[in-house]
Amino acid sequence: MSEGSIAELGRQLRNGSTSALALAEAALARIANDHELDAFVAITAERALAEAESADSDLQRGIDHGPMHGIPYAAKELFDVAGLATTGQSKLPIPPATADAFVVARLNAAGAILVGKTATYELAIEPRPSLDGLFPPARNPHDLERTTGGSSSGSAAAVAGGLVRMALGTDTGGSIRAPAAYCGIVGLKPTYGRVSRRGVLPLSFALDHVGPMGACVEDVAIALDVMAAWDSADPTSARLPAPSCQAAISEDFRGMRLGYARAFHASAGDQTILNTLDAAADGFARLGVEVEEVDMPQPELFDAAATVILQAEAFAIHRHALIHQPEAFGRQSFQHLVAGAVLSAADLVQAQRVRTSLTRQVEDAVFSRFDALLCANVLGTAPRLDGTSPPNQMRVFPFNLTGHPALALPIGAAADGMPIGMQLVGRAFDEAGLCRLGAAFEHHIFNPIFPLSRGSHDAPRS
Amino acid sequence: MSHAHPPSGIAFAPGDEQVRALLAGLGIDVSDQDLSEVASIARYLLAQAERLSGPLPLQLEPLPIQLPPHAPAGDLK
DSSP states (O other): OOOSOHHHHHHHHHTTSSOHHHHHHHHHHHHHHOOSSOOEEEEOHHHHHHHHHHHHHHHHTTOOOOTTTTOEEEEETTBOBTTBBOOTTSOSOOOBOSSOOHHHHHHHHTTOEEEEEEOOSGGGTOSSOOSSSSSOOOOBTTBTTBOOOSSSHHHHHHHHTTSOSEEEEEESSSTTHHHHHHHTOEEEEOOTTTSOOTTBOOSOTTTOEEEEEESSHHHHHHHHHHHOOOOTTSTTOBOOOOOOHHHHTTSOOTTOEEEEOGGGTTTSSOHHHHHHHHHHHHHHHHTTOEEEEOOOOOHHHHHHHHHHHHHHHHHHHHHHHHHHOGGGSOHHHHHHHHHGGGOOHHHHHHHHHHHHHHHHHHIIIIITTOSEEEEESBSSOOOBTTSOSOOOOBOOHHHHHHOOOEEEEEEEEOTTSOEEEEEEEESTTOHHHHHHHHHHHHHHTOOOOSSOOTTOOOOOOO | OOOOOOOOOSSOOOOHHHHHHHHHHTTOOOOHHHHHHHHHHHHHHHHHHHHTOSOOOOOOOOOSSOOOTTSOGGGBO
């Protein structure tokens, strides 16, 4: 397993008890020796070792690039890495990328060490992992016969399996947050516009988000602090200050106001999950957070609007290849992508109008009164790889639609022993506030042993 | 993407061959092997669109591909 938190590894690097090269070699060895998870689809060993030597050289000369300096990490197969094809796990003939994605370049400039690319569901649109893609599906470290959830499947497996402390994911319909919940790790979908999508294979221009997945809140906070920056080449990139999420972790959370959207999930999911969400809300209240139930609009409306937008845009993005290279798509991807063609221009415009209306409703109902919202993430545990599990309800799409930041946190185990999670949703561009609340939960209410041993984690203390 | 299909809806629900013909008009061939699933997903999408088809207040709206309303353009590039 990995050696410690990113902050702890940073301390070891700076006191000379380890080196970036040693950390990179150890991560590469863990990845090479893992024959169960299928988390990685490409290993960037040569690049990693060169970057690590450079990171060590810089530190020896007194050049410190910050908290990610010398830290190994991985990127989902949707991110451009110079010299490698960004396949999206499809068989489409895609030439090697000529440059790193914006966030990979940011992390590289901050001294982080890219050790490889992680598995995804094909083109991020498959509803479940298929066996006819370019690579085998990643497996859940808690139960190898279960999925990790998708589409940031390999990133979740890599972190939960202890191969790396942090991996990049994308989230268009919960693809960071659902795998985080299924694998018992932390995932942060930032505000729309906070992190550049340049060099990331798109699924839906209006709903795509890029974010970090990590073993604890501080790990994702440190990563986001590097990733969050204005990018003049991404027209949706926000030119706004990005307060430090890592610094926010040590700030006082007492007195913060938290809305609990209990009715948003109360009729769905198994009772253990509902009870654990209640326990999480009670735990915050005992810590001195002001918790009050709040009503949200119907989840079905969010899901409908997001589905129409996603499917219309995904079809537009892949239309040419669907017509001219249909054989390059896996069957599930082909089936889901071409179906988007039946939607009309009026359907898309109406979905955008509903999006605007729902976002305003959330602003009025929640963020005019509360600093953050607590709600369900996925209302079930990781499905079986053989496709026999019934579908789980989710509450992830609403915040792709509204663009609010959402932090996925583990909160315990369900009756089947598998991890379950929740979401904390914040005001637009207040990722720092989310990290403050999330770290408080992690420190005082539920702190999973990392990486979680199968079935050994406890429910929140009540 | 990672979400479950809710029950299919009640709006315009084309048959399998209607979906095949519609896609063929766009230059997309759907095999017999894929047709049932493609048509099922298409009917689901149309049902989702139908959920959104009610009247909304007339007001100025952002562009179809745009930023969420909480991100005023003045704050952005």
